[in-house]
Each structure stands twice: as structure tokens, then as C-alpha cells.
Amino acid sequence: MTGTVNGNLNLLHKVKKTIEDARLEKYDYEEYKAKHALTKDEIKAQREHVFPYEPMISIITQIKKEDVINLRHTMDSVLSQTYRNIELCVADGSMDDEASNVIASYMREYSYVRYVRTKSSNMPGANINEALDMSHGAYVIYLRCGDELERNAIYEYVKVINKKARIDIIYADQDEFLKHGYKTVNPVFKPNFNMDLLRTNNYIDAGVLVRRSLAIRAGRYDENLAKYYEYDYLLRCVEGTSYIGHISKMLCHVYNEKKEPDIEEEMMVLKKHFLRTGVIATIKPLENPGYYSINYHMDNTPHVTIVINDNADDYKLKRCIESIRSKTIYRSYDILVRKFGAKLSSEQIEGDYVISMDSDYVVLSHNFIERLMERMSQGDVSVVCSKIVDKNKRILHAGIKFTKNGAKYLFRNMPSWQYGYGMRSMLQQNVDAFPVQGIIMKKEDYLMMDFENLTDEIDLNCCKTLACRDGLFSYEPNVLFQKL
Structure with a gap:
């Protein structure tokens, strides 16, 4: 009986995905072709x-x-x-x-x-x-x-x-x-x-x-x-x-x-x-x-500092820390709580790499440090960002692309389980910019960014500077953070 129920639930989930995909991607292609003929x-x-x-x-x-x-x-x-x-x-x-x-x-x-x-x-x-x-x-x-x-x-x-x-x-x-x-x-x-x-x-x-x-x-x-x-x-x-x-x-x-x-x-x-x-x-x-x-191989496990920007809510901070500890078996990391607006020095950050998040966010994915570090360790990217969802599991952030009409927040408001256009919300890919939350970067790059004055939005000019200096940004859809 349990197998039948699970099978029906899976089928319902797939049908729901198909309906949502069709709804969000509805467009008049004939009109597009006529316009560009x-x-x-x-x-x-x-x-x-x-x-x-x-x-x-x-x-x-x-x-x-x-x-x-x-x-x-x-x-x-x-x-x-x-x-x-x-x-x-x-x-x-x-x-x-x-x-x-x-x-x-x-x-x-x-x-x-x-x-x-x-x-x-x-x-x-x-x-x-x-x-x-x-x-x-x-x-x-x-x-x-x-x-x-x-x-x-x-x-x-x-x-x-x-x-x-x-x-x-x-x-x-x-x-x-x-x-x-x-x-x-x-x-x-x-x-x-x-x-x-x-x-x-x-x-x-x-x-x-x-x-x-x-x-x-x-x-x-x-x-x-x-x-x-x-x-x-x-x-x-x-x-x-x-x-x-x-x-x-x-x-x-x-x-x-x-x-x-x-x-x-x-x-x-x-x-x-x-x-x-x-x-x-x-x-x-x-x-x-x-x-x-793609799961990338790491030769070693560099030390990672998880910087939590404390928004003065002790209950949310506790939940944030508990989610970190319960979702990873990574051997070498520490947690550093930073009062909002405080500037950190190089001496305060022990890790070679930094994961940034606010205290009103929790981790949903197991082995999240490992997945972020796997891609980061390849040496061709300077930032790896994750999928950020709201209380209803709809996407808030999944990287940013620059278009002729300005910055486009990828997959925003899409249900986290939805495949999206060409399955792209579920695929690893390079992006042009990244959100503040749920990202990993090198320690020196973190210190260069103006994180003490940011909440959810990133300075796009800083992203462009970092891209010119250090290389690509990558989106890792298998790592989820949730805003409480």
C-alpha cells in the first residue's frame, strides 16, 4: 500500500511540474516569428x-x-x-x-x-x-x-x-x-x-x-x-x-x-x-x-569559515547554526557570527574560503559545504552560489545574468522543484553575478566585497570587478538555502 501511495504522489508531483512549466513558459512563438521575419x-x-x-x-x-x-x-x-x-x-x-x-x-x-x-x-x-x-x-x-x-x-x-x-x-x-x-x-x-x-x-x-x-x-x-x-x-x-x-x-x-x-x-x-x-x-x-x-573531485579539504550575519534574532540564529551542523560532515570548518554592519579583519577569518549567509537563513541540503567546495576547488571559478528559496519553497535567488535590458534574476519566483526552461533551474551553469546569501568564495575576495553594508542584494559592479580579476561564477542547484 505504501508503495502505491508513494507512486501516486510521485506521479502527482510530475504532473504538477508539467503544469507549472507550461504556465510559466507560455508565449506566442508565432508572434515572435512574425516580428523577426x-x-x-x-x-x-x-x-x-x-x-x-x-x-x-x-x-x-x-x-x-x-x-x-x-x-x-x-x-x-x-x-x-x-x-x-x-x-x-x-x-x-x-x-x-x-x-x-x-x-x-x-x-x-x-x-x-x-x-x-x-x-x-x-x-x-x-x-x-x-x-x-x-x-x-x-x-x-x-x-x-x-x-x-x-x-x-x-x-x-x-x-x-x-x-x-x-x-x-x-x-x-x-x-x-x-x-x-x-x-x-x-x-x-x-x-x-x-x-x-x-x-x-x-x-x-x-x-x-x-x-x-x-x-x-x-x-x-x-x-x-x-x-x-x-x-x-x-x-x-x-x-x-x-x-x-x-x-x-x-x-x-x-x-x-x-x-x-x-x-x-x-x-x-x-x-x-x-x-x-x-x-x-x-x-x-x-x-x-x-x-x-557533475560532482567534481577535491584533492583535499581546505578550511572553510561560515560567516553568519546576525540580524539580532536569537531564535533564528540558533536555527541557522543547527541547520549548518546537521547538514554537513565536512571535516574542516568553523562558524563566525558577525554583528550586522561590523567589518571583519583577515585575522578573524580562519578559513581559506568563506560561505556567507544571514542568521535568518537555514541550510536545506545535506553535504552543502562539500558540494560548494567541489566546484570551487577546480580553480576556474571565483564564486559558487546556491539556490535560495523562501518559506514556500519558491526561488528567491539562483544567480544573475546580464542582458541588454539589465540584470535578470534567474528562475525568480519559480517553485524550487520545477525544472524550468530547458531544465535549467536544475542544471549547473555559469552566471554573471550572485546574491549575498549561500555563496562561497576565497577569503581575499570576501574581504574585498562590501558585505557589511549588504543584506540580500549584491553590488553588481563588485561582481563585474571580481569576474574580471578572478574568473567565472557558478550556480550549484543541488545546494538549497531557505529564508525563514
């Missing part, structure tokens, strides 16, 4: 525009037997680009004369279509390598057969290349269609490059442009991978550069093939990435396929 005048202007630098862009694709029906859609989307210095390189592993006949008809009309027939029908990585070998462009885009590019996609990529000469990788937003000729749905509005997020989910996915020299350094597509050869290659490319750009426009339309996930292969791709980068980590699959939580 190219006009005839814009198309004409783009075709006539001359950039100072007009590199050749190679679009490479491969054909498997099941792809033949979608071949024309992909080729038409490439050949209708408003930017003209392109080539389309097709590797045909379909073992089907229909595909070769279709491509031959295009080659008679377009001199920049290149074609090779391969013998690797079941080795997509090998097919892509053959297409890459016959390409000549200064930049390369791999486009799955069935996917389509918006007609201004390459134009937008080249515009970025002309503005940022050192750019090595560019990606754009995408949506999908279930059938060619039907309206596109399920838009994916991607964030700017975010390494922590990319390790938890391949949010970049399709239509990625890579500088040819970087593509060569990254090596060849892995011919032994059946499904995640793109993710593997993308990780190898981003490991080799920090010049990565994102275009906030819907430039790629992905054909939804509804393939069965292969968690084992995807985890192997991630393990190889960590091995190449010298990071020791454990990868844990989340409930939804394609999403992961």
Missing part, C-alpha cells in the same frame, strides 16, 4: 551587401539511408542563403541511387555543390570526415540532413566574423519541426557560451560554425560513436578556444527524428572530455535523458 527589402539588401572580409563558408552534411527523403529540404535551405561565398559538401552513405540522382540535379545548376559517395553507411563520423576532407572554406558548419538554415544564417555568421576577427566558434538559437512544410515549434533560446551548462547538457546542439584551423586541431569526428559524435566534436572544439560567440536569432531549424537516447555513449563522451581537460569528476544522469549533474 525577413522582409523582401532586407533579403535584397543582404544579397547585395559586401563585407570587408568575405570568407568561404563550407556547409558539410552526410546522408544516411533514412535521410534521403529530407535531402532536398536541407540543400534548398543552404542554396537559398543571402550570403553567396559558400560551398555545400555532401557525403552520401545512403547506398541509395535516389540520393545521388537528387544531388546530381543540383550539381548541374550549382557549381559549389561537392559530392562524394562513401562506403560507411553505419558510421556517421566517417561520413562527416569525408565531407570535411573535400571542403575548402575558412569556416565549417556541420548541418544534419533534414535540418534547415534560415536564409540569413550564414550572412549573420559572417557579420559576426567581421566584427570579431578572432572569433573561432559561433552558434545561434534554434527551433524544430516535426514535418517539413509545417510550422516550427519548440524554440530554444540559448544563453551565451556557458561551459558548466554545456557539461550538463548539449544546449548548443545544431548549426555550429567553427574556424577551419580550430576544426583541424580538434581532430576528426569519432567514427566509433553512433549518436553523440557531434557533442564529442563540439567539446573538443571548445576546449581549444575561448573565442566563442552566440547570435540571439533563430537561424537553425532542426528536424525532430525522435531518436532513442544512449546515456552510456553520452556519458562516455563527457568522461573523455574530463580526461582531456584534466578534471576528475563523477557524472550522474538526471531524470530526463540528456541531462547530467
